[in-house]
Amino acid sequence: MDRISETLGRFGGVYLLPLILAALAFVLIGAPSSWATLTVAGLAMGMMVFLMASGLSLIFGLMDVLNFGHSAFVSFGAFVAASVLAALSGWLGADNVLLNIAALSLAIIAAMSFGLAAGWFFETVIIRPVYHDHLRQILITMGALIVSEQIILAVWGGTPITVLRPQFLEGAWIIGDVSIEIYRIFAFGLGLAAFIGLYLVLNRTRLGLLVRAGVENREMVEALGFRIDRLFIGVFMVGSALAAVGGAMWAGYETLITPALGGEMMIVVFIVVIIGGLGSIEGTLLGALLVGLTANYVGFLAPKLALASNMILMTAILLWRPNGLRPAVK
Amino acid sequence: MSLLTLDHMKTNIGQYAVLHDVSLEVPEGGVFVLLGRNGAGKTTTLRSIMGLWKPAPGTVRFDGTDLTGMHTADIARRGIAYVPENMGIFGNLTVEENLILATDKGRFDQSRLKRITTLFPALERFWTKQAWSLSGGQKQMLSVARAIVEPRRLILIDEPTKGLAPAIVAAMAEAFTEISREATLLLVEQNFHFARSIGRDMAVIDNGRVVHSSSMADFAADKPLQDRLLGLS
Amino acid sequence: MQSKSTYGTLAVKTAVLVIAALLLFAPFLFQDVRALEVAARICIFIVLVASYDLLIGYTGIVSFAHTMFFGFGAYGAAIALRQMGPGWDAVALGAVAGVVVSLVVATAVGLLSLRVKAIFFAMITLATASVALVLASQLSQFTGGEDGITYRAPDLFKPATKLMVDEDGKVARLFGVKLNGKLAAYYFVFFTSLALFLLMLRVVAAPLGSVLKAIRENEARAEAVGYRVVAYRTFVFCLSAAVASLAGTVYAIWLKYTGPDTTLSFAIMIDILLMVVIGGMGTMWGAVVGAVLMVMAQYYLRDLMGAAAEATANIPLLPDLLAPDRWLFWLGIIFILLVYFFPRGITGTIMQKGARA
Numbered sequence: 044m045d046r047i048s049e050t051l052g053r054f055g056g057v058y059l060l061p062l063i064l065a066a067l068a069f070v071l072i073g074a075p076s077s078w079a080t081l082t083v084a085g086l087a088m089g090m091m092v093f094l095m096a097s098g099l100s101l102i103f104g105l106m107d108v109l110n111f112g113h114s115a116f117v118s119f120g121a122f123v124a125a126s127v128l129a130a131l132s133g134w135l136g137a138d139n140v141l142l143n144i145a146a147l148s149l150a151i152i153a154a155m156s157f158g159l160a161a162g163w164f165f166e167t168v169i170i171r172p173v174y175h176d177h178l179r180q181i182l183i184t185m186g187a188l189i190v191s192e193q194i195i196l197a198v199w200g201g202t203p204i205t206v207l208r209p210q211f212l213e214g215a216w217i218i219g220d221v222s223i224e225i226y227r228i229f230a231f232g233l234g235l236a237a238f239i240g241l242y243l244v245l246n247r248t249r250l251g252l253l254v255r256a257g258v259e260n261r262e263m264v265e266a267l268g269f270r271i272d273r274l275f276i277g278v279f280m281v282g283s284a285l286a287a288v289g290g291a292m293w294a295g296y297e298t299l300i301t302p303a304l305g306g307e308m309m310i311v312v313f314i315v316v317i318i319g320g321l322g323s324i325e326g327t328l329l330g331a332l333l334v335g336l337t338a339n340y341v342g343f344l345a346p347k348l349a350l351a352s353n354m355i356l357m358t359a360i361l362l363w364r365p366n367g368l369r370p371a372v373k
Numbered sequence: 374m375s376l377l378t379l380d381h382m383k384t385n386i387g388q389y390a391v392l393h394d395v396s397l398e399v400p401e402g403g404v405f406v407l408l409g410r411n412g413a414g415k416t417t418t419l420r421s422i423m424g425l426w427k428p429a430p431g432t433v434r435f436d437g438t439d440l441t442g443m444h445t446a447d448i449a450r451r452g453i454a455y456v457p458e459n460m461g462i463f464g465n466l467t468v469e470e471n472l473i474l475a476t477d478k479g480r481f482d483q484s485r486l487k488r489i490t491t492l493f494p495a496l497e498r499f500w501t502k503q504a505w506s507l508s509g510g511q512k513q514m515l516s517v518a519r520a521i522v523e524p525r526r527l528i529l530i531d532e533p534t535k536g537l538a539p540a541i542v543a544a545m546a547e548a549f550t551e552i553s554r555e556a557t558l559l560l561v562e563q564n565f566h567f568a569r570s571i572g573r574d575m576a577v578i579d580n581g582r583v584v585h586s587s588s589m590a591d592f593a594a595d596k597p598l599q600d601r602l603l604g605l606s
Numbered sequence: 607m608q609s610k611s612t613y614g615t616l617a618v619k620t621a622v623l624v625i626a627a628l629l630l631f632a633p634f635l636f637q638d639v640r641a642l643e644v645a646a647r648i649c650i651f652i653v654l655v656a657s658y659d660l661l662i663g664y665t666g667i668v669s670f671a672h673t674m675f676f677g678f679g680a681y682g683a684a685i686a687l688r689q690m691g692p693g694w695d696a697v698a699l700g701a702v703a704g705v706v707v708s709l710v711v712a713t714a715v716g717l718l719s720l721r722v723k724a725i726f727f728a729m730i731t732l733a734t735a736s737v738a739l740v741l742a743s744q745l746s747q748f749t750g751g752e753d754g755i756t757y758r759a760p761d762l763f764k765p766a767t768k769l770m771v772d773e774d775g776k777v778a779r780l781f782g783v784k785l786n787g788k789l790a791a792y793y794f795v796f797f798t799s800l801a802l803f804l805l806m807l808r809v810v811a812a813p814l815g816s817v818l819k820a821i822r823e824n825e826a827r828a829e830a831v832g833y834r835v836v837a838y839r840t841f842v843f844c845l846s847a848a849v850a851s852l853a854g855t856v857y858a859i860w861l862k863y864t865g866p867d868t869t870l871s872f873a874i875m876i877d878i879l880l881m882v883v884i885g886g887m888g889t890m891w892g893a894v895v896g897a898v899l900m901v902m903a904q905y906y907l908r909d910l911m912g913a914a915a916e917a918t919a920n921i922p923l924l925p926d927l928l929a930p931d932r933w934l935f936w937l938g939i940i941f942i943l944l945v946y947f948f949p950r951g952i953t954g955t956i957m958q959k960g961a962r963a
Contacts, residue, residue, distance in 0.1 A: 186942040193935035249479045256463045263461035268449035313729040
């Protein structure tokens with residue numbers, strides 16, 4: 044047993060899990076074309092969930108703050124983007140890729156700006172007074188989530204809203220008998236870009252060095268002369284903005300959104316950060332990919348089990364590694 | 374004038390009073406050793422100076438400035454470094470990253486770096502290794518090295534010899550003597566023989582109070598006092 | 607604690623006694639159907655909130671799965687009554703099944719998450735509860751799906767049942783109240799709720815209560831003194847789950863209907879949270895005050911908000927926010943302000959006042 048895990052460790056350890064999962068699904072599904080479609084869908088979903096979850100994980104890692112209102116950023120991102128896209132429907136429908144891209148970029152930028160602003164507000168007004176008090180933190184961020192959902196209901200109403208997609212992301216590529224939706228590729232690419240960006244900032248810059256050190260031992264970073272609390276607000280805002288972008292991408296993926304979206308995604312996001320381990324973006328990415336793939340494979344193989352499958356995945360991983368797969372905080 | 378003055382410092386952790394009355398005068402230069410039994414309040418004293426616990430009434434003066442109520446980071450910037458008991462190294466970061474983090478501007482001063490690698494040659498060997506993979510002694514060296522990457526006037530060191538092999542303890546003593554030419558060291562120590570070998574002044578804390586303060590030479594000469602205060606045999 | 611010796615404590619206890627008396631005589635004092643609904647709901651929510659307080663107030667950990675246990679009890683009774691027909695055997699079987707399932711799930715969740723980090727607990731309970739909700743709406747052959755299950759309660763509780771008959775063979779009246787099955791059902795709810803509440807009072811008064819408080823105040827210290835925190839927390843989680851499950855069974859019998867919206871929904875979880883925070887955590891009395899205020903508000907405040915929305919119809923956004931559907935918005939804001947400024951809630955704040963010399 045030890046030798047097996049040692050060998051596995053040499054080839055990437057827990058990072059092999061998505062590959063093992065995909066291989067297992069390949070055998071179970073049997074049809075390569077369905078498998079390829081599901082895998083692409085799972086990877087795309089995983090990347091969008093990664094966008095939503097990475098901020099939560101870092102925020103917790105750095106300041107021991109668990110924000111139950113995080114999913115509000117996802118919802119707001121989705122609805123803000125949907126509104127911008129609806130307002131620019133002329134550009135979207137145009138047979139001009141540049142106009143398409145401009146509309147899409149504006150929608151994402153709007154969601155991101157909203158996330159930054161809402162993140163700033165959350166951190167300074169809602170959370171700062173209750174640092175170091177988990178009980179009140181959970182209660183207050185939960186209260187903020189309730190209020191946010193009600194604001195969404197009041198502004199956008201309770202009925203589902205159709206999200207327009209830019210023309211150039213509609214449709215699918217057909218390779219052999221495999222059909223791949225273009226939007227999924229786009230979502231995957233954007234998520235991957237965000238991951239690489241985060242990775243580089245965390246591993247190649249002084250700011251990132253401070254964040255990584257702070258996740259491990261906040262007190263010591265302060266004793267070296269750095270104000271972690273001032274760094275934290277930046278991390279909080281970036282995390283919130285990523286969640287909002289994730290929500291915006293998710294809106295385009297689902298094409299029909301309701302105010303319940305945030306609540307549904309919150310469960311998935313929590314499962315991802317628990318599986319991945321708190322405080323590391325590598326862990327979050329791993330958790331997100333596992334959850335995305337599992338959801339799609341199980342949704343195909345045994346639709347009734349789709350939601351419970353994430354739960355089973357989480358239980359199994361917690362039994363194996365109680366702190367998650369790649370925790371940065373012990 | 375003393376470099377560091379603690380004036381009737383009291384510290385509560387939660388509802389529990391840990392320090393009742395700590396007054397100290399740490400003169401500039403040399404090694405000042407804080408002795409005392411387990412749980413006497415030595416670590417709490419260092420943490421209170423560093424602003425990691427907030428001393429309730431009473432003041433901490435450093436080089437004429439009142440540190441009471443100041444943020445830990447600002448205290449550090451005034452020239453105090455801290456080497457905690459658990460060494461506080463960042464295990465996921467490399468040795469180099471641990472050290473560069475301690476620089477003010479994000480780059481090394483080459484002459485200071487040279488001094489560190491001369492004092493602790495082992496660190497250079499493991500330069501790009503993640504710090505969790507170091508041995509206990511190497512971790513302690515890294516933690517001390519981090520405190521002298523930038524010139525600091527006062528270095529607080531909590532039980533640096535705990536759990537270290539005798540050979541490494543000897544190397545530590547040498548390093549501390551060398552460092553104390555440039556900075557004042559305030560050292561918490563259980564190992565009296567180590568303390569005696571490097572300390573110039575000393576104080577004993579018991580039950581949250583300073584019960585004795587003198588030069589190390591005087592204290593070392595008074596065997597009955599040692600027995601009474603430290604419970605040594 | 608010093609709370610025993612304040613006039614505030616006396617005031618709170620007097621208020622609770624008055625509430626108990628009002629609930630006891632509710633069928634005679636408020637003779638309309640809606641009022642009796644409100645009274646029964648208050649009884650059940652007092653138990654539900656008190657059992658939640660056992661967890662959050664006495665151990666300081668937050669669970670979002672309390673409605674799940676409530677639902678286990680309710681669905682247990684509902685399914686048993688549906689399959690076996692109305693009878694006490696079905697009620698007993700349903701109650702026991704609900705409690706057993708609750709205990710198993712609570713133990714599993716507790717050991718899985720409390721072992722590592724208390725903060726995982728909140729997230730994992732939330733995930734578990736949402737899975738339970740989805741399962742309840744998907745396994746429609748057992749649970750009736752979104753529509754829920756309707757069934758008949760034991761014969762004693764039928765409105766047509768005559769508890770006492772007058773000379774003409776009609777149902778007898780006492781102070782103008784018909785002594786029928788509905789009355790019996792209400793008193794069944796009242797007395798089981800009272801019994802469960804007293805049981806919980808007993809638990810927190812016993813040495814266990816002080817251990818629980820010690821855990822909440824200082825985790826490290828409690829561990830050092832030798833109490834095993836994880837085991838205790840899991841035990842309390844199980845206890846609170848079992849009581850919630852029983853409350854669910856009682857509610858199912860009273861409503862004669864069980865569905866996701868009456869037991870499992872996240873909205874009820876939020877109600878419970880609001881009740882316990884508004885009333886005051888860690889006192890048990892807070893559960894009584896919180897449940898009474900919130901249930902009354904749910905039934906009567908929405909009418910008021912409707913009127914306010916109409917009155918402000920010309921102002922943008924404000925009527926939307928004042929609409930009766932938006933009342934959670936205001937509760938959410940009140941909730942946040944309470945947690946900031948009165949973390950002890952109504953009873954906790956009052957109990958501190960007027961310390962006797």
